[in-house]
Amino acid sequence: MIGIDWGTSSFRAYRLDAGGCVIARLDLPAGILGIPEGGFPAALLEAIAPWLADGETQVLLCGMVGSRQGWVEAPYLPCPTGAAEIAAAAIPLPFAGARCRLLPGLSTRDAAGVPDVMRGEETKLVGLLAALGDAEALVCLPGTHSKWARLAGGRITAFATQMTGELRAVLLQHSILGRLAAPGRSEAAFLRGVARAREAGGLLHHAFGTRALGLHGELAPEEAESYLSGLLIGHEVLAAGANGHTLGAIHLAGSDALAARYALAFDALGLGCVRHDDDIVARGLALLSERLPG
């Protein structure tokens, strides 16, 4: 089968064998925001035509392609939920004679009743559920909008979004903090930022400190990005942990570079973590494909 994770800014397709193993993968910068209205079937066909010609007939999509700005809007499925319900809520899409389905996103509400949403990450979580079984677990999927999910009894019970990656990008590109920053990476500066997040004053104050440290010559321009990343990730992790985490090591899955930064932050904050392959989304797509109705 062909499994696709189609997000806001990227398109990732997997060709999977009957056992759910990845035979081939395709990464394109063709996120949904770049697809003209009505252009989704053509864009998909262009990307996966060789696999279809080679005999594949099953296509399963997840991600922002199911949002209001996507191909078709798929409703959000409320938590708690699991693989069976997610598969059952898949929507059939007419596409090139294939059996093509679109997975729903998930919604949740916190103790105060405030909603949250995800699209695409539910499929990663299904992939993780297969590995974690019925155990209780706290999962961190870092990104533009990081998702922190709770798993228990083989189901996704709740989650919370932290818009860390997007805030980092807008601060560096559009705020005064970007003016003193030069390209560069520094693990030491990143860890300084993580440590700063534990101190009093709050995120809005700590972020400004990036500039004040720069003006005082106590943070080099090449260190500013890493320091700010450490600050924001530190605040994210502490806020997510403030929900009363007693679930042991955090399960972490993301791109190599980003997961490595989160693992560093966890370590600095005295939290254990278990890293998973970022391709768990392929595993989730394969598992959900098996459970599709009719």
Add this chain to the structure above:
Amino acid sequence: MIGIDWGTSSFRAYRLDAGGCVIARLDLPAGILGIPEGGFPAALLEAIAPWLADGETQVLLCGMVGSRQGWVEAPYLPCPTGAAEIAAAAIPLPFAGARCRLLPGLSTRDAAGVPDVMRGEETKLVGLLAALGDAEALVCLPGTHSKWARLAGGRITAFATQMTGELRAVLLQHSILGRLAAPGRSEAAFLRGVARAREAGGLLHHAFGTRALGLHGELAPEEAESYLSGLLIGHEVLAAGANGHTLGAIHLAGSDALAARYALAFDALGLGCVRHDDDIVARGLALLSERLPG
């Protein structure tokens, strides 16, 4: 004398009588970022030529005009400090035959040794000191970069910046949160945001909730800006208060619309406040002018 608060995006000039009362004021959108290199004397002359022609000979400047991007860089004066030291650190500027001086900014360090800076707000604080005498006080000067200062013994002992206004602007203009927002003001939505800031999850999570609420039809597009403002101001106030505030009512000085929002947030959070006129900067300029050396 002529007192000038020249900031990043605005120019405000006051003509003051011998008693420090405002005779005339001038507001121009001529912030320092719009002044070409070497163009400061000409821009200033154009703005205040009529007052100079009318016999004024003393000109005192404060604000970002003393920053690296301004006319001349004036060093930061470290806290604790008071009016006498600030006046003594003024820098003479050659300008149109007048006695023209540029005030320094202030710097401070928190308990962890992290620096912070201000330029222009120190002059407002001097204006407040005249009203508050030797009393201990916590002051909030809201804005693009809000300043929270502590006064004691007639001096400015410490301060902290919260980059609330700038974060609000970049989130609305450049992040996904702006896409669901439409122009509009709602006091109820603002107060919902303030109340949300008290709950678990942190700012990075609460901010994303603006979008999730919108997607669920639980926050109208016309309410999104006010809700986000309430969230950010709520987080700012709680973080500033988290420093162990036991100083009674908060002294608040800012533009009418912004100060009204902060007063609402203080009230919702059970904090008392005393409002001061935004033109305290004119009072500070007059007081500092009297103390200029030689």
